[in-house]
Amino acid sequence: SKNDFCSGFLLWKNFSFDPSADEAIEKASDNRIATPQDSDSKPAVTKKRKQPTECFLSQPEEKQESTVKAKKRKKKKISDILEKSAPKPGVPADLQNLLSQHFGENRSVIEIEELKLSDSCFLPANDLTHSFSSYLKEICPKWAKLRKNHKEKKSVVMLVICSSALRSLELIKSMTAFKGDCRVLKLFAKHIKIKEQMSMLEKGVFHIGVGTPGRVKALVEQDGLCLNATKYMVLDWNWRDQKLRRMMDIPEIKKETIDLLEMSIIKLCREGSVKLGLF
Incomplete structure (x- = not known):
């Protein structure tokens, strides 16, 4: 639909x-x-x-x-x-080069010339065949005469510089055959006050001083030790510690040794009154 x-x-x-x-x-x-x-x-x-x-x-x-x-x-x-490496004995050129490098950084040409050590300032170096006593006998054959003639207080005839108190004690023991009846003074800081060392030097006569550069330098600065009568200065150059470091490989010992040399030793060496030995 x-x-x-x-x-x-x-x-x-x-x-x-x-x-x-x-x-x-x-x-x-x-x-x-x-x-x-x-x-x-x-x-x-x-x-x-x-x-x-x-x-x-x-x-x-x-x-x-x-x-x-x-x-x-x-x-x-x-x-x-x-x-x-095979051990190489120290020679005078080693110390001469060390001093020239150290002083060459902040010294004038004239000052560097005045701080140079000629070969005539050195004793024969240790060729690593010597004991300490035999080395001292070689460099100082007239020790008996020097020992008898030395009568000045506050001074020593021979200074032995090494890296530590323990090494100083070792060297004192090993020089028995050389020293005879001479008096040896310990010149390090361990267990010994500087005032005690100064009083001992003032009261008695000592022939050999064995110690660290820091304490020897302090004694010289405080007039406790006079170097005018000193004839020999021996550096324990070749000995190495447990870390295989020589005394000049330790920064603090190196600095104190150079300071001691600069203070008066270099001048005395250039004048001919002190001879340097590298043991």
């Missing part, structure tokens, strides 16, 4: 041309397409950021490890050289 036809036509028209339904379908399809793209893009960005940071952090760690290894290797090489 006509009424049924008209109602059916209206229903078909409303269903096929509903704009809201079409918009909903389009939005749903857009969301479905967009979500996988966003999920794919996020991990790609994070991967690109991780790669440079990992490379940047790993490089300095490798450099630090390599520098530490290089330092360790250098230390081992130094100790290996000292342990394996």
